[in-house]
Amino acid sequence: xxxxxxxxxxMSDWDKVVSAxxxxxxxxxxxxxxxxxGAGKTTLVGLIAKKLNIPMVASPxxxxxxxxxxxxxxxxxxxxxxxxxxxxxxxxxxEDEDSMVFVEWSSKISDDLWxxxxxxxxxxxxxxxxxxxEVLIETVA
Ligand SMILES: Nc1ncnc2c1ncn2[C@@H]1O[C@H](COP(=O)(O)OP(=O)(O)OP(=O)(O)O)[C@@H](O)[C@H]1O
Ligand SMILES: [Mg+2]
Numbered sequence: 310x311x312x313x314x315x316x317x318x319x320m321s322d323w324d325k326v327v328s329a330x331x332x333x334x335x336x337x338x339x340x341x342x343x344x345x346x347g348a349g350k351t352t353l354v355g356l357i358a359k360k361l362n363i364p365m366v367a368s369p370x371x372x373x374x375x376x377x378x379x380x381x382x383x384x385x386x387x388x389x390x391x392x393x394x395x396x397x398x399x400x401x402x403x404e405d406e407d408s409m410v411f412v413e414w415s416s417k418i419s420d421d422l423w424x425x426x427x428x429x430x431x432x433x434x435x436x437x438x439x440x441x442x443e444v445l446i447e448t449v450a
Contacts, residue, residue: 344434
């Protein structure tokens with residue numbers, strides 16, 4: 310398991326993180342995004358989409374899952390139960406091996422439920438100050 314820690318000192322400094330992830334920005338990669346409210350999870354997904362030239366058009370209705378080309382963005386913050394996630398068709402996401410999947414608040418789902426045959430990277434963002442973040446990148450599988 311590889312582990313990498315990157316200090317992000319400003320918004321433009323996220324380039325370092327995006328570069329560090331670049332080899333994984335392809336299908337069959339799952340990213341588990343952890344960090345408090347306002348840590349920068351959505352910011353990172355937006356920067357990755359930008360790097361890949363994928364427009365992230367906001368979904369008109371609230372949903373746990375939004376798809377932008379082959380980038381699937383999932384936010385489990387409001388998830389209340391496993392029944393709810395099962396009912397959304399969430400697990401079918403992993404049938405498309407061209408997709409890369411980013412899951413905010415991923416710890417709401419038990420570690421042993423993630424697809425075993427996908428590459429899984431956990432990204433933990435810690436807020437150091439209003440503008441600085443410490444980003445831990447761990448290869449899980
Ligand atoms: N270096 C930085 N990196 C990321 N965000 C920053 C940074 N400096 C300031 N910010 C601000 O912090 C906020 C991060 O919000 P963001 O929505 O990305 O967090 P989040 O982790 O997705 O939160 P939530 O759990 O609520 O979804 C934004 O308002 C952003 O402008
Ligand atoms: Mg968010």
